[in-house]
Amino acid sequence: MIGASGAVGSRLMRRLGEQGHRVSGMHRSEDDAVPIRDAGADPVRGDLVEDSVEDLAGLMKGHDAVVFSAGGAGAGGDAVDAVDRDGAKKAVDAASAAGVRRFALVSVFMDAWRGDESPGEGFERYMAAKRAADVHLAASNLDYLTVRPGTLVDDAGTGFVNAGSSVGYEEIPRDDVAAFIAAALFSPGLNRVAIEVTGGSEPTEDAVAALQARPYA
Numbered sequence: 394m395i396g397a398s399g400a401v402g403s404r405l406m407r408r409l410g411e412q413g414h415r416v417s418g419m420h421r422s423e424d425d426a427v428p429i430r431d432a433g434a435d436p437v438r439g440d441l442v443e444d445s446v447e448d449l450a451g452l453m454k455g456h457d458a459v460v461f462s463a464g465g466a467g468a469g470g471d472a473v474d475a476v477d478r479d480g481a482k483k484a485v486d487a488a489s490a491a492g493v494r495r496f497a498l499v500s501v502f503m504d505a506w507r508g509d510e511s512p513g514e515g516f517e518r519y520m521a522a523k524r525a526a527d528v529h530l531a532a533s534n535l536d537y538l539t540v541r542p543g544t545l546v547d548d549a550g551t552g553f554v555n556a557g558s559s560v561g562y563e564e565i566p567r568d569d570v571a572a573f574i575a576a577a578l579f580s581p582g583l584n585r586v587a588i589e590v591t592g593g594s595e596p597t598e599d600a601v602a603a604l605q606a607r608p609y610a
């Protein structure tokens with residue numbers, strides 16, 4: 394898990410652990426090792442900016458999947474380019490080099506914050522960084538799942554989502570994003586696809602099962 398100390402990553406790490414998966418949580422600060430361990434995962438030190446592709450590949454070796462839920466938006470424009478764009482690209486290349494086939498990328502819903510309420514130029518840079526990462530992943534040889542959530546909110550999870558290749562834009566609680574990825578990560582059939590996911594009215598497990606039955610719907 395890349396972004397294990399983050400709001401989505403920490404929730405997802407806990408859920409995957411509850412499902413019986415052994416999870417490694419990548420962190421930068423030594424302090425973050427404690428909550429990662431408390432969540433039942435193995436902390437591993439790593440940094441998407443400082444570490445090389447080879448360094449990251451070394452951390453990934455032996456894992457069944459990599460989940461990228463890191464982001465630099467909180468730290469501003471340069472961090473967005475360094476983490477969300479270049480860091481994601483490095484992680485994709487590292488997964489390929491390490492022989493990890495499955496890669497889930499937390500991307501963004503391209504309709505988010507459009508119109509009058511658009512937060513401006515920094516946001517467009519963020520969207521461009523996310524798109525560049527998506528493109529790089531889709532051009533890789535990995536078995537990928539790109540997840541495009543609507544605007545993330547900290548409300549309690551509902552257990553319900555709306556998910557598909559194209560769905561209407563809505564917000565989504567971070568808990569529900571984590572639950573969706575936990576359900577979809579090892580779903581056969583959800584391979585080399587990008588899925589939009591928002592708050593909705595379909596139980597998460599049912600939504601994933603429906604996507605498996607018709608992954609391009």
Ligand SMILES: NC(=O)c1ccc[n+]([C@@H]2O[C@H](COP(=O)([O-])OP(=O)(O)OC[C@H]3O[C@@H](n4cnc5c(N)ncnc54)[C@H](OP(=O)(O)O)[C@@H]3O)[C@@H](O)[C@H]2O)c1
Nearest residue numbers: 396397398399400401421440441442463464500501544545
């Ligand atoms: N906000 C939204 O509405 C929205 C909507 C759609 C998608 N997203 C995307 O959803 C994802 C998760 O969001 P979130 O709210 O969980 O973000 P978050 O809480 O800000 O977490 C970001 C994570 O990225 C890690 N990170 C930052 N720089 C790093 C680096 N150089 N190397 C390794 N890890 C680094 C952070 O670690 P540290 O603790 O060490 O900083 C943290 O674990 C992000 O990719 C975001 O772009 C957000």
